Amino acid sequence: MRVQEHTITLAEGPVFYRSARPEESAASRVESPGGGAPVPLYLHGAPTSSDDWIGLLERTGGLAPDLLGFGRSAKGGHLEYSPESLADFLNDLLSKLAVEEVQLVLQGWGTAAGVLLAARYPERVERMVLFNSVPLLPGLTWPWWARQWRIRAVGELAMGSTTKTVLTRWLRRGATNPAAWPTDRIDQTWNHFDQGTQRAILRLQRSADEEHQRVMAAALESLRVPVLVIWGEQDPWWGADVLDAYAARLPEAQIERLPDASHWPWLDDPAAIRLVASFLGAPDDH
Numbered sequence: 001m002r003v004q005e006h007t008i009t010l011a012e013g014p015v016f017y018r019s020a021r022p023e024e025s026a027a028s029r030v031e032s033p034g035g036g037a038p039v040p041l042y043l044h045g046a047p048t049s050s051d052d053w054i055g056l057l058e059r060t061g062g063l064a065p066d067l068l069g070f071g072r073s074a075k076g077g078h079l080e081y082s083p084e085s086l087a088d089f090l091n092d093l094l095s096k097l098a099v100e101e102v103q104l105v106l107q108g109w110g111t112a113a114g115v116l117l118a119a120r121y122p123e124r125v126e127r128m129v130l131f132n133s134v135p136l137l138p139g140l141t142w143p144w145w146a147r148q149w150r151i152r153a154v155g156e157l158a159m160g161s162t163t164k165t166v167l168t169r170w171l172r173r174g175a176t177n178p179a180a181w182p183t184d185r186i187d188q189t190w191n192h193f194d195q196g197t198q199r200a201i202l203r204l205q206r207s208a209d210e211e212h213q214r215v216m217a218a219a220l221e222s223l224r225v226p227v228l229v230i231w232g233e234q235d236p237w238w239g240a241d242v243l244d245a246y247a248a249r250l251p252e253a254q255i256e257r258l259p260d261a262s263h264w265p266w267l268d269d270p271a272a273i274r275l276v277a278s279f280l281g282a283p284d285d286h
Helices: 024-030 050-059 083-098 109-120 143-147 154-160 164-173 181-190 195-206 210-222 239-251 269-279
Strands: 002-010 011-021 037-045 064-065 102-108 126-132 225-231 254-258
Touching: 002 050, 002 083, 011 050, 011 164, 037 050, 037 083, 037 109, 037 239, 050 064, 050 102, 050 181, 064 102, 064 126, 083 109, 083 210, 102 109, 102 269, 109 126, 109 210, 126 239, 126 269, 143 154, 154 195, 164 181, 210 239, 225 239, 225 269, 254 269
Parallel strands: 037 064, 037 102, 102 126, 126 225, 225 254
Antiparallel strands: 002 011, 011 064
């Protein structure tokens, strides 16, 4: 399927998203992306964007927005950056696009936003896929650099001093496949890693307090939809303890561990794309 790019205005700011549908339905892409059926909705983590999902969109179709604060969507300092505010943003976006029901595919901070969307608006979510996700649950420890971002002034200094070389090293460390982060993808991510995105990341990280951990745990436990968890076991930041914490709150979930994949499993192992396509009921790829 061919992936198209769109920019709309939502809450007086721009929102960028990608979409893909069978070519014969091209005329209806923007007005009614779902055509009445559940639409795959892909939600990225930080510091990336909907660019993460192009390969999966080509395979399954669906929608992939740049979340507020990331990519080409609005990044204003007046905006709130928390899982709750992103869930409300997603609900508004789906209403704007006349999409009634979705199949969520989530990674990183996108998981926090998507799980809260499903808990708040269960009628909107038909099923869910979780990739390597943030440790926003009680009892889990964040990496040292994420804890550093929570400290006022220290976080701003660390974020502002990030160079393209440092960002490149960080992104490529989260992949086992050398082709996962080619130069052009690095360039695009760096171009979007501006003050607005840095501010959004800091505010998201600082929202990860004990209350948000309890809310996330309760939201996961409230889910009553089929869930597939795909975990890259080579992830240098979110380890087996994070997967176990999610699995404990999703006892009916299907768990797929990919031993040779890392933080973005579908970029490392084609098996991840096949698993998602099968779980979402996408047509066979010929």
